[in-house]
Amino acid sequence: MRKKITVVGAGNVGATVAQRLFERGYADIVLVDIVEGLPQGKALDMLESGPVLGTDSTITGTNSYADTANSDVAVITAGIARKPGMSRDDLLFTNMDIVGGVAEQIAKYSPHCILIVVSNPLDAMAQQALDVTKFPRERVIGMAGILDTARFRTFLATEVNASVEDVQAYVLGGHGDTMVPLVQSTNVAGIPISNLLSKEVLDPIVQRARDGGAEIVGLLKTGSAFYAPSAAVAQMVDAIILDKKRILPCAAYLKGEYGIDGLYIGVPVKLGANGIEEVIEVELSEEERANLDKSAAAVTELLEAMNNRTDK
Numbered sequence: 001m002r003k004k005i006t007v008v009g010a011g012n013v014g015a016t017v018a019q020r021l022f023e024r025g026y027a028d029i030v031l032v033d034i035v036e037g038l039p040q041g042k043a044l045d046m047l048e049s050g051p052v053l054g055t056d057s058t059i060t061g062t063n064s065y066a067d068t069a070n071s072d073v074a075v076i077t078a079g080i081a082r083k084p085g086m087s088r089d090d091l092l093f094t095n096m097d098i099v100g101g102v103a104e105q106i107a108k109y110s111p112h113c114i115l116i117v118v119s120n121p122l123d124a125m126a127q128q129a130l131d132v133t134k135f136p137r138e139r140v141i142g143m144a145g146i147l148d149t150a151r152f153r154t155f156l157a158t159e160v161n162a163s164v165e166d167v168q169a170y171v172l173g174g175h176g177d178t179m180v181p182l183v184q185s186t187n188v189a190g191i192p193i194s195n196l197l198s199k200e201v202l203d204p205i206v207q208r209a210r211d212g213g214a215e216i217v218g219l220l221k222t223g224s225a226f227y228a229p230s231a232a233v234a235q236m237v238d239a240i241i242l243d244k245k246r247i248l249p250c251a252a253y254l255k256g257e258y259g260i261d262g263l264y265i266g267v268p269v270k271l272g273a274n275g276i277e278e279v280i281e282v283e284l285s286e287e288e289r290a291n292l293d294k295s296a297a298a299v300t301e302l303l304e305a306m307n308n309r310t311d312k
C-alpha cells in the first residue's frame with residue numbers, strides 16, 4: 001500500500017506541494033481547504049495529469065478531515081500570506097487560529113503522523129502546532145531553513161558561476177529578518193566561499209538571502225513565494241517517506257541544543273522515517289552564535305505575544 005500524505009491549504013503553497021508530491025508517485029495525496037470546490041477542483045486537475053506523467057498515485061480534494069485519516073505525513077500550509085509591506089510577524093494572530101484549528105483536526109484523525117508546518121510566522125506556528133497536537137517534538141517540524149538556504153545558494157552560484165549543486169551552505173535561526181547564514185562553513189565544492197568572494201561582494205548576498213521572501217512579495221504584490229517553498233517541503237517529505245536520513249536545516253523544538261531551551265528555531269536535523277531523528281550541533285563562530293541568540297530572542301518575542309494575546 002502506498003503512503004498517505006495530507007496537504008492542508010490548497011492555495012499557492014499547498015497546491016504546489018500537492019503537485020510535487022503527487023508527481024513523485026510514492027504516496028496518495030489528500031488536499032484539504034475550507035473553500036468548497038477549490039481542493040476538489042485542483043486535485044481532480046492534478047489527477048488527470050496522471051496518465052500523461054505515468055503516475056498511479058491518487059490525489060483527492062476535500063473539505064472534510066475524515067478523508068485525511070491515517071496519514072503518514074501532514075503538511076500545513078493553511079493561512080494568510082504576506083502582502084507588500086507586511087512582515088511574516090503581521091500574520092501572527094490570524095494564522096495562529098488557523099494553524100491551531102487545523103493541527104487539532106490532523107491530530108484527531110492521524111495521531112501518528114509527522115507534521116510539517118509551513119504557515120508563517122514559521123517558528124511560532126510550529127510551536128502552536130506542537131502545543132495543540134501534543135505530539136513529540138520529533139514529529140512536528142517547521143519548513144524554513146531549506147528555503148532560506150536555497151535562496152542563499154542560488155545567489156552564490158550565480159555570483160561564482162558554478163552549479164547550484166556544488167554550493168553548500170546553511171542558513172540557521174528563525175525564519176525572519178534575523179536568520180543566520182553560516183558564511184564560515186559555506187563552500188563551493190569544498191573551497192571556502194571567503195576564498196572566492198570578497199566581503200564586499202558577500203555581504204549584500206547574505207542580505208539578499210535574508211530579504212529573499214520580501215523580494216518575491218514585492219514583485220508578486222498579491223501573495224508570497226510558493227515554487228521554492230514547495231520544493232523545500234517536498235525535499236523534507238522525501239527524506240521522511242524514503243527514510244533518507246538527510247541532514248537538512250529545519251525548524252526544530254530545541255531542548256538545550258545550541259544553549260536554547262523550549263523554542264523552535266532553524267538548525268540542522270537528521271530527517272528520516274521517524275521525523276527528526278537527531279538535532280545536529282555544528283560549531284558556530286562567535287558572531288554566528290550571537291546572531292543565533294538574537295534570532296531566538298525574536299522568536300521568543302512572538303511566543304510572548306501569542307501567550308499574552310488579549311482577544312483569545
Ligand code: APR
Nearest residue numbers: 009010011012013014033034077078079080081118119120
Ligand atoms: N483550513 C483550511 N484551509 C484554510 C484555512 C483553514 N482554516 N484557512 C485558510 N485556508 C486556506 C485558504 O482558503 C487558501 O486556499 O489556505 C490557503 C492559503 O493559500 P494562499 O492564500 O495562496 O497562501 P499561500 O501562498 O499558499 O501561503 C500559505 O504559507 O508560506 C506560508 O506565509 C505563507 O502563511 C502563508 C502560508
